Each structure stands twice: as C-alpha cells, then as structure tokens.
Amino acid sequence: MSNFTRFLSDSLPGYRRVARLPKQLFAINPFEGDCLPTRVRLFHPGSGRPSLPFPHRWNFHDPVRILESYFHGADDEQGPGRHNRYLDIPGFAPVLVTRDPGIIRAIATATGDREGQFDRDTLPSVGIARATGKDTLLFANGAEWKKQRKIAACPFGKTTLYQPEQFCEFAETFRTTVEQRIELLRQHLSNSGQETVEIRLEPEVKVVMLEMLTNNFFGAEISYDELSNRYVPALERVIDHIVSDTVKNKLGIPWRKLPGLSKRIAQAKRDDAAFDELTQCVLAPRAENKALWKQFKSDAPDAKLLSNLKVFLAGALEATTSYATWAISHLARNPAAQEKVFQQVKDIDVYTPESLASATYLRDVLNETLRLTPSLYFLPRRATRDTWVTTADGRKMFIPSGTHILLDVWHANRHEDHWGVVAAGYPACEFAPQRWDHLAGAGRATKDILHFGFGHGPRVCPGKHLGELEVGLVVGAFVKTFQFQAENPANPARAGVSTKPADGTLVRMSLR
Structure with missing residues (x-):
C-alpha cells in the first residue's frame, strides 16, 4: 500500500467507506454549510496545474506546489470555494485544504484531546516518528499528547524564560556565543582582504541556533567545531531522510x-x-540541575525524555534557522528596513526583556517574516467524528469524520483577500513591516490578526517563546554588526520539514 493510499484510507472504517461510496461515485460534496469547499480533480491533464494534489516520489521535494495545485484557478471563483478545496476519491477519506484564515483558526482552536475535537494528523510526520520515536509532542495524540505537553510547558514557557535571573543567565551565555560567532565572521572578512565578502549564512545560522539550544538552554558544553563539523551535518542528513x-x-x-x-x-x-550522541549530551546536565533543567518539573526517567529531546533538537535546528534566515534574507533585500532595525538596536549593549520590547520595529520585522514566509507552512489535522466548525464571523462548515485537513498557512498569508492592500494596507506578497503599524492604527487587535507562524490553539508550538527570544537576539546582533545585501533579487522558497530561502541566504556583507 502506498503512503498516499495510507494517507487517504487509514482513518475511514470499512463500513463508512462503503456507506460513502455512492456519494463519492456521483461526486456529491461530503461537506455542508456556508463555507462549502469546491472539489479538486485527482488528475486534470491540460489544466496547467503545477502538480498532482498529493505527495509522491517525484514531487515531494516541492510541497508548496502540491498545496498550490488545490487552488489552481481558484481566484477566478467567487464564494467559499475560492479558499476551500477538497479531494474525494471513492473508497478513501476526503482531504480538505483551506487557505481561509477563519476556518484555519476555527479548526486549530478546536484541536485537542477531548471527545470530538480535531486531532493532529500524524501521517505527514511518520518519517519523524521513525527517526525520533512516536512518544513525542510532535506525533502523539489524545491523552498521550496532553501528558507530553504538560511536561514541556514549564521550561519553555514565557514566564520561565523571562524571569530576571533566568533571562540574564541566558542573555550572558548568548552574548558569549554570538560574540564568538561574529568574531569568526569578522576574521573571515579580514582574511579575505576585501571590504565585503559573499557568504551563505544558513550554515552559520544553523550552528548558532544549535549552540544556543544545546549549551545555553540545556547547559551542555559542546564546542563550536563539534557542532559545525559533526552534529549539524548529521542532523541535516537526518532531517532530509525524515522527509x-x-x-x-x-x-x-x-x-x-x-x-x-x-x-x-x-x-x-x-x-x-x-x-543519539547529541541527545545524550543535552540530557547529561539534567543530573546537575543546570540551565533550564532546573525548571523541568517532572520525575520522568531519562529514557522517557529521549524522543522529545530529539524532536526539540531537530525542530529547533529547522524552525529557528528558518525564522532567522528568512528575517535576514528579507532585510538583505530591504535596506531601508535594515537601517531602521539598526537604529533601534545599535545602542543595546545589555539584553533584557525590556530592551527587546523597546525594539518595536524589529518585532514588526519578525512578525512580517512569519506572515510572509512561515516556517510551518501548513498545519495537519484530522476529524475524529462528524463535526461542525464555526468561524469568528459566524460562518459554518460541516466536516465528515476521518477527513484529512491541511490548514494552508502559506497561501492564506499571501492572498490579497486576507493580507492585501484593502485588508492590511500593503500588497500581500510584499515584505512590509509597516503593515503591522497600519493594522494597529486601524484598531485591529493582535489576537485577531493571526499569521499562524507558530501554529495556533492547543497545538501551538511549545518552543514559541524560546524561538522568538533566540531569533530576536540573533537577528538584532547581526544587524548591529554588519551591513548586508542579497546577491539575488528574487527570494524563492524551498520547503521540507520547514521553509527556507532557496539561495541559502546568500548575501554580500561588510562590517559597520
């Protein structure tokens, strides 16, 4: 059985498949309500569609185009089918893909471990489960997920990270880490004998992000050379293998x-x-109650933590690298925005929660980065029973049991209907940090303007606050030290577990 067949059929019991077969054969829409999605053909030769609407061995390296295939020609439609599409193959569970922010929010909010709520669809992450184990926040569902979530909540929570003593400890180790990394870049620039140097920053950012997690957060002592030459390349290949x-x-x-x-x-x-070796390195400081291990409120044995530690290590490398490289990549193509960030961070010598909060334009840059180029470009969900969802503005959709749901954050955030000139003051596909000032001035509350950059609802990324802290510190320090511009005007994405700039964040930079 192929993965696609398994993707469509695993959640649909035999009797339900038989009961639904007549409607499927006659292409009767299984959804109901005033957000009725439009059906997508499995095969549509001659349409110019960018891909088949399911992953297979020849297109899985470009998942964004798979999502695009659902909305091919949709902008010519009016009504709810413009942003909601479904695939329904006789004998299999339907697939719903939505780029409607209202539906995305409603489904994400109604996700959880209670009876009838949506579960996270684990099928897109079976490779992750094989690499890290099934007993993790990223893969587990129901009561097991809730238990894992509770264990992770304290050390990753904003209250813990922003305690004065804890924050100062993190900021001090961060300062050492980043100063050493920036010094290496200085030496690279000096050794080149030129005022500017061309460099792909993604490899450097990956090492910094992993170093911050292993040494600053978990209290391990792993050298830069070990991280750069051994662990980062190994993790990169593990992540490629997962996909x-x-x-x-x-x-x-x-x-x-x-x-x-x-x-x-x-x-x-x-x-x-x-x-495995890296995981043991970050687990070892637990015995000494070092770094954030002292905030870890669980008596779970070490062996029970290994799978989640692997998820955090791989996830941090992917998600925070994506977030930081996209922010740098956008600023490299927008010198005015880069200069404005510099003016806010140039006098920050001591990092505190207050100094970070005062850099309001940097915050807007990071919000705009997550809106336009989110690391999590879709959120997978699954209907555990026949369910009605209601949006904040009162629209309703009936979703049949077993439906596989892809909440298409990438295309929702790039559509003029939701984030364009009328809705947000600037074109949706343009990097415009000032968009957030415009929205605030229009009285739009932050809680109502959701870019879903860390997900939303009960399944929101548990490392959200740590990621925001790390990326804010790294991007601010980088802008403070260097001027940089992109070598390529275009800024396309490549996508796997997360999205990243396709050029590896290729810039030409000089010291300020």
Whole structure:
C-alpha cells in the first residue's frame, strides 16, 4: 500500500467507506454549510496545474506546489470555494485544504484531546516518528499528547524564560556565543582582504541556533567545531531522510533494521548514532540541575525524555534557522528596513526583556517574516467524528469524520483577500513591516490578526517563546554588526520539514 493510499484510507472504517461510496461515485460534496469547499480533480491533464494534489516520489521535494495545485484557478471563483478545496476519491477519506484564515483558526482552536475535537494528523510526520520515536509532542495524540505537553510547558514557557535571573543567565551565555560567532565572521572578512565578502549564512545560522539550544538552554558544553563539523551535518542528513522516508518508505520498515550494505544506509546509521550522541549530551546536565533543567518539573526517567529531546533538537535546528534566515534574507533585500532595525538596536549593549520590547520595529520585522514566509507552512489535522466548525464571523462548515485537513498557512498569508492592500494596507506578497503599524492604527487587535507562524490553539508550538527570544537576539546582533545585501533579487522558497530561502541566504556583507 502506498503512503498516499495510507494517507487517504487509514482513518475511514470499512463500513463508512462503503456507506460513502455512492456519494463519492456521483461526486456529491461530503461537506455542508456556508463555507462549502469546491472539489479538486485527482488528475486534470491540460489544466496547467503545477502538480498532482498529493505527495509522491517525484514531487515531494516541492510541497508548496502540491498545496498550490488545490487552488489552481481558484481566484477566478467567487464564494467559499475560492479558499476551500477538497479531494474525494471513492473508497478513501476526503482531504480538505483551506487557505481561509477563519476556518484555519476555527479548526486549530478546536484541536485537542477531548471527545470530538480535531486531532493532529500524524501521517505527514511518520518519517519523524521513525527517526525520533512516536512518544513525542510532535506525533502523539489524545491523552498521550496532553501528558507530553504538560511536561514541556514549564521550561519553555514565557514566564520561565523571562524571569530576571533566568533571562540574564541566558542573555550572558548568548552574548558569549554570538560574540564568538561574529568574531569568526569578522576574521573571515579580514582574511579575505576585501571590504565585503559573499557568504551563505544558513550554515552559520544553523550552528548558532544549535549552540544556543544545546549549551545555553540545556547547559551542555559542546564546542563550536563539534557542532559545525559533526552534529549539524548529521542532523541535516537526518532531517532530509525524515522527509524522503515519509513518502518513499511504502512498507514502513524501520531503516535501522536494514543492514548497512549500501553507502546511503551506512551513512544514515552513522548520522543516527551522532543524533543519539547529541541527545545524550543535552540530557547529561539534567543530573546537575543546570540551565533550564532546573525548571523541568517532572520525575520522568531519562529514557522517557529521549524522543522529545530529539524532536526539540531537530525542530529547533529547522524552525529557528528558518525564522532567522528568512528575517535576514528579507532585510538583505530591504535596506531601508535594515537601517531602521539598526537604529533601534545599535545602542543595546545589555539584553533584557525590556530592551527587546523597546525594539518595536524589529518585532514588526519578525512578525512580517512569519506572515510572509512561515516556517510551518501548513498545519495537519484530522476529524475524529462528524463535526461542525464555526468561524469568528459566524460562518459554518460541516466536516465528515476521518477527513484529512491541511490548514494552508502559506497561501492564506499571501492572498490579497486576507493580507492585501484593502485588508492590511500593503500588497500581500510584499515584505512590509509597516503593515503591522497600519493594522494597529486601524484598531485591529493582535489576537485577531493571526499569521499562524507558530501554529495556533492547543497545538501551538511549545518552543514559541524560546524561538522568538533566540531569533530576536540573533537577528538584532547581526544587524548591529554588519551591513548586508542579497546577491539575488528574487527570494524563492524551498520547503521540507520547514521553509527556507532557496539561495541559502546568500548575501554580500561588510562590517559597520
């Protein structure tokens, strides 16, 4: 059975598949309400559609185009089908894809462990489960997810991170980390013998982000060289393997059980060993109650924490690298915005919650980054029973049990109807940090203007506050030290577990 077949059929019991078959054969819409989605064809030759509307081995490297395929030609429509589409194949569960912020918010809010709520659809993350274990925040559902969420809440919460003593400790270790990394960039620039140097910043950002997590957050002591030369490359390959394993591993065979006869499997086993070693390194300081381990309120044995630690390590490398590189990439193409951030951060020498809060334009830049180029470009959900959802403005949609749901944040945030000139003062596909001042001036409350950059509702990313803190510190310090401009005018995305600039954040930079 292919992953796509498994994706469509796993949640639909046999009797329900048979009962729904007549309606499917006659293409009768299984949804109801005044947000009725429009049906998408499985195959549509000659339409110019960018991709087939499901992942397979030839298109899984470009998932954004798979999402685009659902809305091919949708802008010519009026009504709810403009932003809500579905795929319904006889014998399988329907797939709903929505770029309607109201529906996204309603479904995300109604996600949880209670009877009848939406669950996170685990099928897009089976590769992650094979690499890190199923007992994690990212994969578990129901009561198991709630237990994992409770354990993680304290050390990652804003209250913990912004306690004066805790924040000062983090800021001090951050200062050491970033000053060392910036000094390396200074030396690179000096050794080049030129005033400017061309560099891809993504590899540097990855090391900084992993170093901040392992050493500053968890209290480990791992050298820059080890992180740069061993752990980051291994994690990059593990993450690439996770993406391909989700689509290509049709039989679901754990690759760890395969003999290392091929170079690919042998390398995967070495990378997995490095991942295990790194996980043990960040777990070791728990015994000494170092760093944020002292905020960890759980008597769970170390062995029970390994899977979630792996998720945090891989997730931090992906999500915070995405967030920071996109922010730098946008500023590299917008010198006026870069200069405005510099004017706000140039005199910040001691990082405190108050000094970060005072950099209001930097905050707008980061919000605009998450709106235009979110790391989490879709949120997967699954209907556990026949469910009606109601949007904040009173619209309703009936979603049948077993439906696979893709909340398409990427395209919702880039559509003129939701974030364009009429709605937000600036074109939706334009990087415009001033958009947030415009919205505030128009009386739009932050809680009503959601970019879903960290998800939303009970399943919001548990590392949200840590990610915001890390990226704010890194981007602010980088702008304070360097002037930089993009080498390529265009700024396309590449997507896998998260999105990143396709050019690896290629810039030409100089010291200020």
